[in-house]
Amino acid sequence: MNRGSREFRLTVGLLVTGLLLLLCVTIVAAQDAAIVALQPGSQQIQQPLQVYHDVSGEKDLATITQEQFKQLDTTAVLPAGKTVHWVRLVLQNNSPYQQERYLYAGGWSRLELYLQHPDGTIEKRQSGQLLPISARDVPQNKPYVRVKLAPNSQTLVYLRLQGDINLYKPQHLSLQLETPEQVVEANNSRLFVQGIFIGVIIVMALYNLVLYISVRDRSYLYYVMALTGTGLYFMFYHGFALELLWPDAPYWNAHSFAFIVTFNGIFRLLFTRSYLDTRQTMPVWDRVLTFLALLYAIPVAMGLLSYFTSIDLLKACVDLIGIIGGAVLVAMLLVGAISFYKGYRPALYFVFANLLFVVGSLLFILKEMHWLPDTPLTLYSAQVGIVAQVVLFSLGLAYRLNTVTTELANEVLEKKRLELEKEVERKHLIEQQKKELELTVANRTAALRSKTQELKHTVRQLKASELKLMRINGIKDRFFSIISHDLRTPLATLDSFLNILLNFSDRMKPEQMQKLANHTQLSVRNLQALLENLLQWSAAQTGSGDTVTFEPETIVLHQNIETNLALLQDTAAAKNISWQATIADNLNVYADANMLSFVIRNLLHNAIKFSEPGKTIKLRACLTNSSMAEITVEDEGIGMKAETVASLFSQEQLAQTTKGTANEKGTGLGLLLCRLFVERNGGFIWVKSEPGNGSRFWFTVPLAPEGQPHKQQTATSLSAV
Known part of the structure; x- marks a missing residue:
């Protein structure tokens, strides 16, 4: 315890x-520090201040309070380099009320304020040109920090001033205290005055842009761009660019000066060259203006180098831009005076406008280069000159537009007068030529009509010949394709069988000889059938009457069908396939007997070819609603795909061939001949098939007229495919 x-x-x-x-x-510390008593209104601190120069720039408040401060007059020049300056003073509020002031220490890169209140607490506030607007103690372009003082009190103040770049490092120490009301009033005045100025720039830029769209004169476009550059520069200078355009990019805001002024200067030079037409009237001065425009590449390069590297060239860049800008203004004034001296009337407005602008801008540039004091005259002289220049330039452009319009109107009137004179002469020539032309046209029209008729007749003949040749060429291609592919296999098989018989017959058994002979006979029959079908198809395609004849007659249908069934009986028996024939009685048709037998045999042969052993083939013949007989061949075979069905009867392409259930081969010509023969006899042929569900072919043939004698059917010379 x-x-x-x-x-x-x-x-x-x-x-x-x-x-x-x-x-x-x-x-x-308070005893050593300078004591500044608050005064009503704006207060400029003129007395010497306690200052410590932190060369390393790394000391904090706790360390600084132990350092020895030295007295420094406010007119003294601060050391160069990256030195951080600490200022110590005591603010004394003799009023019985709490007082608030806004402290402005100049355009430093970074400013930190430490207030040590009587109760021992320390309050920190910050601002600076390289801080975003949102991070500043007072969120506006001018870097203020707020100071609140208790009634009848003394407050120790430490002020840390840091200049990261030379542009934002004042040469002298200057402290100013202002009341909140004064700051608000000054800001409102800034907004009002500069708002009017920017508004004038925008209105005149839009006005000249409309003129450019109307007359397409580049002078107006260059002047619009120059006005835009002027507006951007003064938005930058008075803080609107940082507040409105890029509030979170203060470092870019510092470097944007090099690019904005370059943009403005280049387009002013382009406007001068275009407005005064220096390329044609003053080529020497035109080269001077071009050289000045090229000089702007130097500050642009310096600005880029300063922005992307640690090399601080911004202050030198500002001074160089001021020198180039002054030279540009003087050159514009001289060129305008020379142009007016040479008799170019619109140059008078250019000279007066530039005279006011040059005087105001030179005062402003000298103030920015610290060669003239910062007064309202030097601060606003450039803007006053610009407003006067804008008005006079607009008058000059309007006068130039009126001059050009008048010249164009005179040229148009002169052209019309000349055209009227030529029109009178032209009419006389036209009347004379009209009569000659009418006679020539009449003669040539008659000749053209005759030639046209001859050409039409020739074209018709050529088209007919072309179609015939295309058809014959297609037939030839199909014929050769079949010969090259389908004749090889039977011949090769026959050659192989004969080779075996010649070389190995003495070693073969009788049953082997019989089997080989049967195969040889089958191959020869297939070859014979193929050749016969090729000849039949070729004759049908070319319409040759020597090969295929059309002799319609009355045919007893059941006799024709029975004859063809008998011909194919052995082929069906070889695969154990049976028939089921249903034929109407007394059904006589009127058709070519050979063609009809060919169609029936082909359909039956295909049914046998694609049926498995032991299946049944159905054949039906009946009357339709019209005066036609319908013959149907239906099998239970392997069926066909839809794309195969679509190509069966096509004359444009041969049907897709498929081997039978016993590897029987085909050519794809049989069904095409069936279609040709059926249609030749006045009927139609159809097919219905699905894979695995067999196929059904049916066709129609005209009925024989009553009283027409019929012909008994015998075996026909046409064989099945």
């Missing part, structure tokens, strides 16, 4: 000692 009490008393003693030491340091 006693031990804990001793520790508590020791801790309290240490805290009291620390507070006393801090109070003593504060009192000593």
Whole structure:
């Protein structure tokens, strides 16, 4: 218990000692610091201040309070380099009320304010040109920090001033205290005056843009771009660019000056060259203006180098732009005067406009280069000159437009007068030529009509010949394709069989000889059938009457069908396939007997070819609703796909051939001949098939007229495919 009490008393003693030491340091520092009593209204601190130069720039407040500050006059020049400057002073509020002031220490890159209140608390505020608007103590373009002082009190203030780039590092120490009301009033005045100025620039830019769209004169476009550059520069200068365009990019805002002024200067030079037509009237001065425009590449390069590297060239870039800008203004004024001296009337407006602008801009440039003091005259002279220049340039452009319009109108009138004179002469020539032309046209029209008739007749003949040749060429291609592919296999098989018989007959058994002979006979028959079908198809395609004749007659249908069934009986028996024939009685048709037998045999042969052993083939013949007989061949075979069915009867392409269930081959010509023969006899043929469900072919043939004698059918010379 006693031990804990001793520790508590020791801790309290240490805290009291620390507070006393801090109070003593504060009192000593306050005694050394300059005391500034608050005054009503704006207050410029003129008295010498306590300053410490932190060359390393890394010391904090705790370290700085232990350093020795030296007295420095506000007119003294601050050391160059990256030195951080600490200012110590005491702000005294003698009023019985709390006072608030806005402290402005100049355009430093970064400014930090430490307020040590009487109760020992430390309050930190910051601002600066390289801080985003949102990070500043007072969110506006001018870097203010707020100071609140208790009634009848003294507050120790430490001010840390840091200049990261030379552009934002004032040469002299200057502190100014302003009331919140004064800051608000000054900001409102800035918004009002500069808002009117920017509004004038925007209105005149839009006005000249409309003129450019109307007359397509590049002078107006260049002037619009120059006005845009002017507006952007003064938005930058008065803080609107940072506040409105890029509030979170203060570093870019500092470097944008090099690009905005370059943009403005180049388009002013282009406007001067175009407006005064220096290329034609003053080629020497035109080269001078071009050279000045090229000089702007130097500050642009310096700005880029300063922005993307650690090399600080921005202050030198500003000075160089000022020199180039001054030279540009003087050159514009001289060129305008020379152009007016040479008799170009619109140059008078150009000279007066540039005279006011050049005087105002030179005052402003000299103020920015610190060669003239910062006064309202030097601050706003450029803007006043620009407004006067805008008005006079607009008048000059309007006068130039009127001059050009008048010249164009005179040229148009002169052209019309010349055209009227030529029109009179032209009419006389036209009347004379009209009569000659009418006679010539009449003669040539008659000749053309005759030639046209001859050409039409020739074209018709050529088209007919072309179609005939195309058809014959297609037949030839199909014929050769079949010969090259389908004749090889039977001949090769026959050659192989004969080779075996010649070389190995003495070693073969009789049953082997019989089997080989049967195969040879089958191959010869297939070859014979193929050749006969080729001849039949070729004759049908060319319409040759020597090969295929058409002799319709009355045919007893059941006799014709029975004859063809008998011819194919052995082929069906070889695969154990049976018939089921249903034929109407007394059904006589009128058709070519050979063609009809060919169609029936082909359909039956295909049914046998694609049927499995032991299946049944159905054949039906009946009357239709019209005067036609319908013959149907239906099998239970392997069927066909839809794409195969679509190509069966096509004359444009041969049907897709498929091997039979016993590897029987075909040519794809049989069904095409069936279609040709059926249609030749006045009928139609159809097919229906699905894979695995067999196929059904049916066709129609005209009925024989009553009283027509019929012919008994015998075996025909046409064989099945």
